[in-house]
Amino acid sequence: MYHAAGDFSDKSQQRYFRLIILEYALLIVASFVSANAYEDRTYYAGSALIFLITMMVAATRNWLKPEQDWYKGRALAESIKTSSWRYAMRSAPFGNENDEAETREEFQQHLRLILDANRSIGDKIPADRAAEDQITSRMGEIRASDWMERLKFYREHRVNEQLRWYTKRAEENKNRSTLWVGTAIIIYLFAIAASLMRIAHLEIGIIPVDTFILAASTIVGWTQIKKFNELASSYTLTAHEIGLTFGPLRQVKNEEQLAKFVLEAEQAFSREHTQWVARQSFQ
Structure with missing residues:
Protein backbone atom coordinates (compact mmCIF):
# COMPACT_ATOMS: atom_id res chain seq x y z
CA MET A 1 0.00 0.00 0.00
CA SER A 145 14.00 -9.34 17.45
CA ASP A 146 15.35 -8.03 20.76
CA TRP A 147 15.37 -4.33 21.51
CA MET A 148 19.09 -3.89 20.81
CA GLU A 149 18.72 -5.32 17.31
CA ARG A 150 15.72 -3.10 16.69
CA LEU A 151 17.63 -0.08 17.98
CA LYS A 152 20.51 -0.80 15.60
CA PHE A 153 18.14 -1.35 12.69
CA TYR A 154 16.17 1.84 13.41
CA ARG A 155 19.32 3.94 13.72
CA GLU A 156 20.71 2.78 10.37
CA HIS A 157 17.60 2.34 8.24
CA ARG A 158 15.42 5.12 9.60
CA VAL A 159 17.39 7.86 11.36
CA ASN A 160 20.54 7.68 9.22
CA GLU A 161 18.49 7.18 6.07
CA GLN A 162 16.40 10.26 6.83
CA LEU A 163 19.53 12.26 7.64
CA ARG A 164 21.15 11.27 4.33
CA TRP A 165 17.96 12.04 2.40
CA TYR A 166 17.45 15.52 3.85
CA THR A 167 21.14 16.41 3.55
CA LYS A 168 21.20 15.33 -0.09
CA ARG A 169 17.97 17.12 -0.94
CA ALA A 170 19.13 20.33 0.75
CA GLU A 171 22.29 20.36 -1.37
CA GLU A 172 20.38 19.52 -4.56
CA ASN A 173 17.88 22.34 -4.06
CA LYS A 174 20.66 24.81 -3.27
CA ASN A 175 22.52 23.86 -6.46
CA ARG A 176 19.37 23.98 -8.58
CA SER A 177 18.50 27.41 -7.24
CA THR A 178 21.95 28.68 -8.21
CA LEU A 179 21.66 27.07 -11.66
CA TRP A 180 18.26 28.56 -12.48
CA VAL A 181 19.14 32.02 -11.17
CA GLY A 182 22.27 31.95 -13.32
CA THR A 183 20.21 30.89 -16.33
CA ALA A 184 17.76 33.74 -15.76
CA ILE A 185 20.63 36.24 -15.58
CA ILE A 186 22.04 34.96 -18.88
CA ILE A 187 18.64 35.32 -20.57
CA TYR A 188 18.28 38.85 -19.17
CA LEU A 189 21.67 39.67 -20.71
CA PHE A 190 20.38 38.40 -24.05
CA ALA A 191 17.31 40.62 -23.62
CA ILE A 192 19.54 43.63 -22.93
CA ALA A 193 21.69 42.84 -25.97
CA ALA A 194 18.58 42.45 -28.14
CA SER A 195 17.23 45.79 -26.90
CA LEU A 196 20.51 47.55 -27.71
CA MET A 197 20.54 45.88 -31.13
CA ARG A 198 17.04 47.17 -31.79
CA ILE A 199 18.18 50.70 -30.90
CA ALA A 200 21.22 50.45 -33.16
CA HIS A 201 19.44 48.73 -36.03
CA LEU A 202 15.87 49.95 -36.30
CA GLU A 203 15.61 48.44 -39.76
CA ILE A 204 15.71 44.93 -38.29
CA GLY A 205 12.08 43.97 -37.79
CA ILE A 206 12.47 40.72 -35.90
CA ILE A 207 14.34 41.02 -32.60
CA PRO A 208 12.56 38.87 -29.96
CA VAL A 209 13.16 41.05 -26.92
CA ASP A 210 9.75 40.17 -25.47
CA THR A 211 10.49 36.47 -25.90
CA PHE A 212 13.69 36.77 -23.87
CA ILE A 213 11.85 38.67 -21.16
CA LEU A 214 9.08 36.06 -21.05
CA ALA A 215 11.65 33.24 -20.91
CA ALA A 216 13.39 34.89 -17.95
CA SER A 217 10.05 35.48 -16.23
CA THR A 218 9.18 31.83 -16.84
CA ILE A 219 12.35 30.74 -15.06
CA VAL A 220 11.51 33.02 -12.14
CA GLY A 221 8.04 31.45 -11.99
CA TRP A 222 9.55 27.96 -12.20
CA THR A 223 11.89 28.61 -9.26
CA GLN A 224 8.93 29.90 -7.24
CA ILE A 225 6.90 26.78 -8.04
CA LYS A 226 9.77 24.47 -7.17
CA LYS A 227 10.64 26.51 -4.05
CA PHE A 228 14.35 25.70 -4.31
CA ASN A 229 15.60 28.18 -1.70
CA GLU A 230 12.78 27.51 0.73
CA LEU A 231 13.21 23.74 0.48
CA ALA A 232 17.00 23.99 0.80
CA SER A 233 16.59 25.96 4.02
CA SER A 234 13.86 23.66 5.36
CA TYR A 235 15.75 20.45 4.52
CA THR A 236 18.95 21.80 6.07
CA LEU A 237 17.13 22.66 9.28
CA THR A 238 15.46 19.24 9.37
CA ALA A 239 18.82 17.52 8.82
CA HIS A 240 20.23 19.38 11.82
CA GLU A 241 17.19 18.42 13.91
CA ILE A 242 17.67 14.76 12.97
CA GLY A 243 21.34 15.06 13.90
CA LEU A 244 20.28 16.18 17.37
CA THR A 245 18.44 12.88 17.88
CA PHE A 246 21.71 10.93 18.03
CA GLY A 247 22.24 12.14 21.60
CA PRO A 248 18.98 10.67 22.96
CA LEU A 249 19.48 7.64 20.71
CA ARG A 250 22.74 6.75 22.46
CA GLN A 251 20.97 6.97 25.82
CA VAL A 252 18.43 4.26 24.99
CA LYS A 253 19.07 1.41 27.44
CA ASN A 254 15.94 -0.72 27.38
CA GLU A 255 12.71 -1.63 25.59
CA GLU A 256 10.65 1.17 27.10
CA GLN A 257 13.17 3.86 26.22
CA LEU A 258 13.39 2.59 22.66
CA ALA A 259 9.60 2.69 22.26
CA LYS A 260 9.51 6.24 23.61
CA PHE A 261 12.37 7.36 21.36
CA VAL A 262 10.76 5.88 18.24
CA LEU A 263 7.44 7.53 19.09
CA GLU A 264 9.07 10.95 19.45
CA ALA A 265 11.21 10.51 16.34
CA GLU A 266 8.25 9.45 14.19
CA GLN A 267 6.23 12.38 15.47
CA ALA A 268 9.08 14.69 14.41
CA PHE A 269 9.26 13.11 10.94
CA SER A 270 5.49 13.36 10.56
CA ARG A 271 5.50 16.98 11.71
CA GLU A 272 8.08 17.94 9.07
CA HIS A 273 6.10 16.26 6.34
CA THR A 274 2.85 17.87 7.50
CA GLN A 275 4.56 21.26 7.28
CA TRP A 276 5.81 20.39 3.78
CA VAL A 277 2.29 19.55 2.61
CA ALA A 278 1.01 22.81 4.11
CA ARG A 279 3.71 24.83 2.32
CA GLN A 280 2.94 23.16 -1.01
CA SER A 281 -0.82 23.58 -0.61
CA PHE A 282 -0.50 27.35 -0.12
CA GLN A 283 1.79 27.96 -3.09
Missing part, protein backbone atom coordinates in the same frame (compact mmCIF):
# COMPACT_ATOMS: atom_id res chain seq x y z
CA TYR A 2 2.91 2.33 0.77
CA HIS A 3 4.47 1.65 -2.64
CA ALA A 4 1.13 2.09 -4.43
CA ALA A 5 0.52 5.46 -2.76
CA GLY A 6 4.12 6.53 -3.37
CA ASP A 7 3.98 5.57 -7.06
CA PHE A 8 0.68 7.41 -7.45
CA SER A 9 2.17 10.51 -5.82
CA ASP A 10 5.28 10.42 -8.02
CA LYS A 11 3.25 10.05 -11.22
CA SER A 12 0.95 12.90 -10.18
CA GLN A 13 3.97 15.08 -9.48
CA GLN A 14 5.42 14.30 -12.91
CA ARG A 15 2.08 15.04 -14.58
CA TYR A 16 1.83 18.38 -12.77
CA PHE A 17 5.31 19.57 -13.74
CA ARG A 18 4.96 18.35 -17.33
CA LEU A 19 1.79 20.39 -17.75
CA ILE A 20 3.53 23.44 -16.24
CA ILE A 21 6.54 23.02 -18.55
CA LEU A 22 4.29 22.55 -21.59
CA GLU A 23 2.30 25.65 -20.72
CA TYR A 24 5.46 27.75 -20.27
CA ALA A 25 6.97 26.40 -23.51
CA LEU A 26 3.84 27.24 -25.49
CA LEU A 27 3.79 30.76 -24.05
CA ILE A 28 7.39 31.30 -25.12
CA VAL A 29 6.67 29.98 -28.62
CA ALA A 30 3.56 32.16 -28.84
CA SER A 31 5.60 35.19 -27.78
CA PHE A 32 8.23 34.50 -30.44
CA VAL A 33 5.62 33.96 -33.14
CA SER A 34 3.77 37.13 -32.18
CA ALA A 35 7.01 39.12 -32.40
CA ASN A 36 7.32 38.37 -36.11
CA ALA A 37 5.84 40.73 -38.66
CA TYR A 38 4.64 38.41 -41.39
CA GLU A 39 1.44 39.70 -43.01
CA ASP A 40 -0.12 36.33 -43.68
CA ARG A 41 -3.46 34.89 -42.56
CA THR A 42 -2.05 31.39 -42.17
CA TYR A 43 0.65 32.79 -39.91
CA TYR A 44 -1.88 34.55 -37.70
CA ALA A 45 -4.06 31.42 -37.63
CA GLY A 46 -1.07 29.42 -36.41
CA SER A 47 -0.43 32.00 -33.70
CA ALA A 48 -4.06 31.81 -32.57
CA LEU A 49 -3.84 28.01 -32.53
CA ILE A 50 -0.84 28.14 -30.19
CA PHE A 51 -2.75 30.37 -27.79
CA LEU A 52 -5.74 28.03 -27.98
CA ILE A 53 -3.57 25.00 -27.13
CA THR A 54 -1.99 26.95 -24.26
CA MET A 55 -5.43 27.78 -22.90
CA MET A 56 -6.47 24.11 -23.14
CA VAL A 57 -3.33 23.00 -21.28
CA ALA A 58 -4.00 25.53 -18.51
CA ALA A 59 -7.64 24.45 -18.29
CA THR A 60 -6.63 20.78 -18.15
CA ARG A 61 -4.19 21.45 -15.33
CA ASN A 62 -6.83 23.39 -13.42
CA TRP A 63 -9.40 20.62 -13.96
CA LEU A 64 -7.21 17.63 -13.13
CA LYS A 65 -5.37 19.35 -10.25
CA PRO A 66 -2.51 16.81 -10.30
CA GLU A 67 -0.69 18.77 -7.60
CA GLN A 68 -3.46 17.86 -5.12
CA ASP A 69 -3.08 14.17 -5.97
CA TRP A 70 0.67 14.58 -5.52
CA TYR A 71 0.33 16.08 -2.02
CA LYS A 72 -2.40 13.70 -0.86
CA GLY A 73 -0.65 10.63 -2.26
CA ARG A 74 2.58 11.57 -0.51
CA ALA A 75 0.74 12.25 2.75
CA LEU A 76 -0.91 8.82 2.53
CA ALA A 77 2.40 7.09 1.78
CA GLU A 78 4.17 8.82 4.67
CA SER A 79 1.35 8.01 7.09
CA ILE A 80 1.62 4.34 6.17
CA LYS A 81 5.41 4.45 6.42
CA THR A 82 5.55 5.97 9.90
CA SER A 83 2.85 3.57 11.13
CA SER A 84 4.82 0.63 9.76
CA TRP A 85 7.96 1.76 11.56
CA ARG A 86 6.05 2.11 14.82
CA TYR A 87 4.68 -1.39 14.41
CA ALA A 88 8.05 -2.93 13.59
CA MET A 89 9.71 -1.13 16.52
CA ARG A 90 6.93 -2.03 18.99
CA SER A 91 6.24 1.63 19.63
CA ALA A 92 2.88 3.15 20.55
CA PRO A 93 0.18 2.34 19.69
CA PHE A 94 1.53 -1.10 18.75
CA GLY A 95 3.60 -1.93 21.82
CA ASN A 96 1.52 -4.88 23.06
CA GLU A 97 3.90 -7.83 23.51
CA ASN A 98 1.40 -10.24 25.05
CA ASP A 99 -0.91 -10.80 22.09
CA GLU A 100 0.76 -10.46 18.70
CA ALA A 101 -2.38 -11.51 16.85
CA GLU A 102 -4.32 -8.70 18.50
CA THR A 103 -1.57 -6.16 17.78
CA ARG A 104 -1.45 -7.31 14.17
CA GLU A 105 -5.19 -6.76 13.85
CA GLU A 106 -4.86 -3.32 15.49
CA PHE A 107 -2.22 -2.37 12.95
CA GLN A 108 -4.36 -3.49 10.03
CA GLN A 109 -7.33 -1.61 11.45
CA HIS A 110 -5.10 1.45 11.79
CA LEU A 111 -4.22 1.18 8.09
CA ARG A 112 -7.91 0.91 7.22
CA LEU A 113 -8.57 4.13 9.12
CA ILE A 114 -5.79 5.85 7.20
CA LEU A 115 -7.35 4.69 3.93
CA ASP A 116 -10.79 5.85 5.03
CA ALA A 117 -9.34 9.30 5.71
CA ASN A 118 -7.96 9.41 2.16
CA ARG A 119 -10.98 8.23 0.19
CA SER A 120 -10.67 11.23 -2.13
CA ILE A 121 -7.71 9.59 -3.88
CA GLY A 122 -8.48 5.95 -3.08
CA ASP A 123 -10.19 5.30 -6.41
CA LYS A 124 -7.23 6.76 -8.30
CA ILE A 125 -4.55 4.52 -6.81
CA PRO A 126 -3.84 1.40 -8.91
CA ALA A 127 -5.07 -1.83 -7.32
CA ASP A 128 -2.23 -3.99 -8.66
CA ARG A 129 -0.61 -4.16 -5.20
CA ALA A 130 -3.83 -4.64 -3.25
CA ALA A 131 -3.25 -8.38 -2.78
CA GLU A 132 0.14 -7.89 -1.14
CA ASP A 133 0.46 -8.51 2.60
CA GLN A 134 0.65 -5.15 4.36
CA ILE A 135 2.69 -6.73 7.16
CA THR A 136 5.74 -8.13 5.42
CA SER A 137 7.82 -11.01 6.73
CA ARG A 138 10.69 -8.57 7.26
CA MET A 139 8.51 -6.38 9.47
CA GLY A 140 7.61 -9.45 11.51
CA GLU A 141 11.27 -10.45 11.86
CA ILE A 142 12.26 -6.99 13.04
CA ARG A 143 9.41 -6.82 15.54
CA ALA A 144 10.34 -10.26 16.91
Whole structure:
Protein backbone atom coordinates (compact mmCIF):
# COMPACT_ATOMS: atom_id res chain seq x y z
CA MET A 1 0.00 0.00 0.00
CA TYR A 2 2.91 2.33 0.77
CA HIS A 3 4.47 1.65 -2.64
CA ALA A 4 1.13 2.09 -4.43
CA ALA A 5 0.52 5.46 -2.76
CA GLY A 6 4.12 6.53 -3.37
CA ASP A 7 3.98 5.57 -7.06
CA PHE A 8 0.68 7.41 -7.45
CA SER A 9 2.17 10.51 -5.82
CA ASP A 10 5.28 10.42 -8.02
CA LYS A 11 3.25 10.05 -11.22
CA SER A 12 0.95 12.90 -10.18
CA GLN A 13 3.97 15.08 -9.48
CA GLN A 14 5.42 14.30 -12.91
CA ARG A 15 2.08 15.04 -14.58
CA TYR A 16 1.83 18.38 -12.77
CA PHE A 17 5.31 19.57 -13.74
CA ARG A 18 4.96 18.35 -17.33
CA LEU A 19 1.79 20.39 -17.75
CA ILE A 20 3.53 23.44 -16.24
CA ILE A 21 6.54 23.02 -18.55
CA LEU A 22 4.29 22.55 -21.59
CA GLU A 23 2.30 25.65 -20.72
CA TYR A 24 5.46 27.75 -20.27
CA ALA A 25 6.97 26.40 -23.51
CA LEU A 26 3.84 27.24 -25.49
CA LEU A 27 3.79 30.76 -24.05
CA ILE A 28 7.39 31.30 -25.12
CA VAL A 29 6.67 29.98 -28.62
CA ALA A 30 3.56 32.16 -28.84
CA SER A 31 5.60 35.19 -27.78
CA PHE A 32 8.23 34.50 -30.44
CA VAL A 33 5.62 33.96 -33.14
CA SER A 34 3.77 37.13 -32.18
CA ALA A 35 7.01 39.12 -32.40
CA ASN A 36 7.32 38.37 -36.11
CA ALA A 37 5.84 40.73 -38.66
CA TYR A 38 4.64 38.41 -41.39
CA GLU A 39 1.44 39.70 -43.01
CA ASP A 40 -0.12 36.33 -43.68
CA ARG A 41 -3.46 34.89 -42.56
CA THR A 42 -2.05 31.39 -42.17
CA TYR A 43 0.65 32.79 -39.91
CA TYR A 44 -1.88 34.55 -37.70
CA ALA A 45 -4.06 31.42 -37.63
CA GLY A 46 -1.07 29.42 -36.41
CA SER A 47 -0.43 32.00 -33.70
CA ALA A 48 -4.06 31.81 -32.57
CA LEU A 49 -3.84 28.01 -32.53
CA ILE A 50 -0.84 28.14 -30.19
CA PHE A 51 -2.75 30.37 -27.79
CA LEU A 52 -5.74 28.03 -27.98
CA ILE A 53 -3.57 25.00 -27.13
CA THR A 54 -1.99 26.95 -24.26
CA MET A 55 -5.43 27.78 -22.90
CA MET A 56 -6.47 24.11 -23.14
CA VAL A 57 -3.33 23.00 -21.28
CA ALA A 58 -4.00 25.53 -18.51
CA ALA A 59 -7.64 24.45 -18.29
CA THR A 60 -6.63 20.78 -18.15
CA ARG A 61 -4.19 21.45 -15.33
CA ASN A 62 -6.83 23.39 -13.42
CA TRP A 63 -9.40 20.62 -13.96
CA LEU A 64 -7.21 17.63 -13.13
CA LYS A 65 -5.37 19.35 -10.25
CA PRO A 66 -2.51 16.81 -10.30
CA GLU A 67 -0.69 18.77 -7.60
CA GLN A 68 -3.46 17.86 -5.12
CA ASP A 69 -3.08 14.17 -5.97
CA TRP A 70 0.67 14.58 -5.52
CA TYR A 71 0.33 16.08 -2.02
CA LYS A 72 -2.40 13.70 -0.86
CA GLY A 73 -0.65 10.63 -2.26
CA ARG A 74 2.58 11.57 -0.51
CA ALA A 75 0.74 12.25 2.75
CA LEU A 76 -0.91 8.82 2.53
CA ALA A 77 2.40 7.09 1.78
CA GLU A 78 4.17 8.82 4.67
CA SER A 79 1.35 8.01 7.09
CA ILE A 80 1.62 4.34 6.17
CA LYS A 81 5.41 4.45 6.42
CA THR A 82 5.55 5.97 9.90
CA SER A 83 2.85 3.57 11.13
CA SER A 84 4.82 0.63 9.76
CA TRP A 85 7.96 1.76 11.56
CA ARG A 86 6.05 2.11 14.82
CA TYR A 87 4.68 -1.39 14.41
CA ALA A 88 8.05 -2.93 13.59
CA MET A 89 9.71 -1.13 16.52
CA ARG A 90 6.93 -2.03 18.99
CA SER A 91 6.24 1.63 19.63
CA ALA A 92 2.88 3.15 20.55
CA PRO A 93 0.18 2.34 19.69
CA PHE A 94 1.53 -1.10 18.75
CA GLY A 95 3.60 -1.93 21.82
CA ASN A 96 1.52 -4.88 23.06
CA GLU A 97 3.90 -7.83 23.51
CA ASN A 98 1.40 -10.24 25.05
CA ASP A 99 -0.91 -10.80 22.09
CA GLU A 100 0.76 -10.46 18.70
CA ALA A 101 -2.38 -11.51 16.85
CA GLU A 102 -4.32 -8.70 18.50
CA THR A 103 -1.57 -6.16 17.78
CA ARG A 104 -1.45 -7.31 14.17
CA GLU A 105 -5.19 -6.76 13.85
CA GLU A 106 -4.86 -3.32 15.49
CA PHE A 107 -2.22 -2.37 12.95
CA GLN A 108 -4.36 -3.49 10.03
CA GLN A 109 -7.33 -1.61 11.45
CA HIS A 110 -5.10 1.45 11.79
CA LEU A 111 -4.22 1.18 8.09
CA ARG A 112 -7.91 0.91 7.22
CA LEU A 113 -8.57 4.13 9.12
CA ILE A 114 -5.79 5.85 7.20
CA LEU A 115 -7.35 4.69 3.93
CA ASP A 116 -10.79 5.85 5.03
CA ALA A 117 -9.34 9.30 5.71
CA ASN A 118 -7.96 9.41 2.16
CA ARG A 119 -10.98 8.23 0.19
CA SER A 120 -10.67 11.23 -2.13
CA ILE A 121 -7.71 9.59 -3.88
CA GLY A 122 -8.48 5.95 -3.08
CA ASP A 123 -10.19 5.30 -6.41
CA LYS A 124 -7.23 6.76 -8.30
CA ILE A 125 -4.55 4.52 -6.81
CA PRO A 126 -3.84 1.40 -8.91
CA ALA A 127 -5.07 -1.83 -7.32
CA ASP A 128 -2.23 -3.99 -8.66
CA ARG A 129 -0.61 -4.16 -5.20
CA ALA A 130 -3.83 -4.64 -3.25
CA ALA A 131 -3.25 -8.38 -2.78
CA GLU A 132 0.14 -7.89 -1.14
CA ASP A 133 0.46 -8.51 2.60
CA GLN A 134 0.65 -5.15 4.36
CA ILE A 135 2.69 -6.73 7.16
CA THR A 136 5.74 -8.13 5.42
CA SER A 137 7.82 -11.01 6.73
CA ARG A 138 10.69 -8.57 7.26
CA MET A 139 8.51 -6.38 9.47
CA GLY A 140 7.61 -9.45 11.51
CA GLU A 141 11.27 -10.45 11.86
CA ILE A 142 12.26 -6.99 13.04
CA ARG A 143 9.41 -6.82 15.54
CA ALA A 144 10.34 -10.26 16.91
CA SER A 145 14.00 -9.34 17.45
CA ASP A 146 15.35 -8.03 20.76
CA TRP A 147 15.37 -4.33 21.51
CA MET A 148 19.09 -3.89 20.81
CA GLU A 149 18.72 -5.32 17.31
CA ARG A 150 15.72 -3.10 16.69
CA LEU A 151 17.63 -0.08 17.98
CA LYS A 152 20.51 -0.80 15.60
CA PHE A 153 18.14 -1.35 12.69
CA TYR A 154 16.17 1.84 13.41
CA ARG A 155 19.32 3.94 13.72
CA GLU A 156 20.71 2.78 10.37
CA HIS A 157 17.60 2.34 8.24
CA ARG A 158 15.42 5.12 9.60
CA VAL A 159 17.39 7.86 11.36
CA ASN A 160 20.54 7.68 9.22
CA GLU A 161 18.49 7.18 6.07
CA GLN A 162 16.40 10.26 6.83
CA LEU A 163 19.53 12.26 7.64
CA ARG A 164 21.15 11.27 4.33
CA TRP A 165 17.96 12.04 2.40
CA TYR A 166 17.45 15.52 3.85
CA THR A 167 21.14 16.41 3.55
CA LYS A 168 21.20 15.33 -0.09
CA ARG A 169 17.97 17.12 -0.94
CA ALA A 170 19.13 20.33 0.75
CA GLU A 171 22.29 20.36 -1.37
CA GLU A 172 20.38 19.52 -4.56
CA ASN A 173 17.88 22.34 -4.06
CA LYS A 174 20.66 24.81 -3.27
CA ASN A 175 22.52 23.86 -6.46
CA ARG A 176 19.37 23.98 -8.58
CA SER A 177 18.50 27.41 -7.24
CA THR A 178 21.95 28.68 -8.21
CA LEU A 179 21.66 27.07 -11.66
CA TRP A 180 18.26 28.56 -12.48
CA VAL A 181 19.14 32.02 -11.17
CA GLY A 182 22.27 31.95 -13.32
CA THR A 183 20.21 30.89 -16.33
CA ALA A 184 17.76 33.74 -15.76
CA ILE A 185 20.63 36.24 -15.58
CA ILE A 186 22.04 34.96 -18.88
CA ILE A 187 18.64 35.32 -20.57
CA TYR A 188 18.28 38.85 -19.17
CA LEU A 189 21.67 39.67 -20.71
CA PHE A 190 20.38 38.40 -24.05
CA ALA A 191 17.31 40.62 -23.62
CA ILE A 192 19.54 43.63 -22.93
CA ALA A 193 21.69 42.84 -25.97
CA ALA A 194 18.58 42.45 -28.14
CA SER A 195 17.23 45.79 -26.90
CA LEU A 196 20.51 47.55 -27.71
CA MET A 197 20.54 45.88 -31.13
CA ARG A 198 17.04 47.17 -31.79
CA ILE A 199 18.18 50.70 -30.90
CA ALA A 200 21.22 50.45 -33.16
CA HIS A 201 19.44 48.73 -36.03
CA LEU A 202 15.87 49.95 -36.30
CA GLU A 203 15.61 48.44 -39.76
CA ILE A 204 15.71 44.93 -38.29
CA GLY A 205 12.08 43.97 -37.79
CA ILE A 206 12.47 40.72 -35.90
CA ILE A 207 14.34 41.02 -32.60
CA PRO A 208 12.56 38.87 -29.96
CA VAL A 209 13.16 41.05 -26.92
CA ASP A 210 9.75 40.17 -25.47
CA THR A 211 10.49 36.47 -25.90
CA PHE A 212 13.69 36.77 -23.87
CA ILE A 213 11.85 38.67 -21.16
CA LEU A 214 9.08 36.06 -21.05
CA ALA A 215 11.65 33.24 -20.91
CA ALA A 216 13.39 34.89 -17.95
CA SER A 217 10.05 35.48 -16.23
CA THR A 218 9.18 31.83 -16.84
CA ILE A 219 12.35 30.74 -15.06
CA VAL A 220 11.51 33.02 -12.14
CA GLY A 221 8.04 31.45 -11.99
CA TRP A 222 9.55 27.96 -12.20
CA THR A 223 11.89 28.61 -9.26
CA GLN A 224 8.93 29.90 -7.24
CA ILE A 225 6.90 26.78 -8.04
CA LYS A 226 9.77 24.47 -7.17
CA LYS A 227 10.64 26.51 -4.05
CA PHE A 228 14.35 25.70 -4.31
CA ASN A 229 15.60 28.18 -1.70
CA GLU A 230 12.78 27.51 0.73
CA LEU A 231 13.21 23.74 0.48
CA ALA A 232 17.00 23.99 0.80
CA SER A 233 16.59 25.96 4.02
CA SER A 234 13.86 23.66 5.36
CA TYR A 235 15.75 20.45 4.52
CA THR A 236 18.95 21.80 6.07
CA LEU A 237 17.13 22.66 9.28
CA THR A 238 15.46 19.24 9.37
CA ALA A 239 18.82 17.52 8.82
CA HIS A 240 20.23 19.38 11.82
CA GLU A 241 17.19 18.42 13.91
CA ILE A 242 17.67 14.76 12.97
CA GLY A 243 21.34 15.06 13.90
CA LEU A 244 20.28 16.18 17.37
CA THR A 245 18.44 12.88 17.88
CA PHE A 246 21.71 10.93 18.03
CA GLY A 247 22.24 12.14 21.60
CA PRO A 248 18.98 10.67 22.96
CA LEU A 249 19.48 7.64 20.71
CA ARG A 250 22.74 6.75 22.46
CA GLN A 251 20.97 6.97 25.82
CA VAL A 252 18.43 4.26 24.99
CA LYS A 253 19.07 1.41 27.44
CA ASN A 254 15.94 -0.72 27.38
CA GLU A 255 12.71 -1.63 25.59
CA GLU A 256 10.65 1.17 27.10
CA GLN A 257 13.17 3.86 26.22
CA LEU A 258 13.39 2.59 22.66
CA ALA A 259 9.60 2.69 22.26
CA LYS A 260 9.51 6.24 23.61
CA PHE A 261 12.37 7.36 21.36
CA VAL A 262 10.76 5.88 18.24
CA LEU A 263 7.44 7.53 19.09
CA GLU A 264 9.07 10.95 19.45
CA ALA A 265 11.21 10.51 16.34
CA GLU A 266 8.25 9.45 14.19
CA GLN A 267 6.23 12.38 15.47
CA ALA A 268 9.08 14.69 14.41
CA PHE A 269 9.26 13.11 10.94
CA SER A 270 5.49 13.36 10.56
CA ARG A 271 5.50 16.98 11.71
CA GLU A 272 8.08 17.94 9.07
CA HIS A 273 6.10 16.26 6.34
CA THR A 274 2.85 17.87 7.50
CA GLN A 275 4.56 21.26 7.28
CA TRP A 276 5.81 20.39 3.78
CA VAL A 277 2.29 19.55 2.61
CA ALA A 278 1.01 22.81 4.11
CA ARG A 279 3.71 24.83 2.32
CA GLN A 280 2.94 23.16 -1.01
CA SER A 281 -0.82 23.58 -0.61
CA PHE A 282 -0.50 27.35 -0.12
CA GLN A 283 1.79 27.96 -3.09
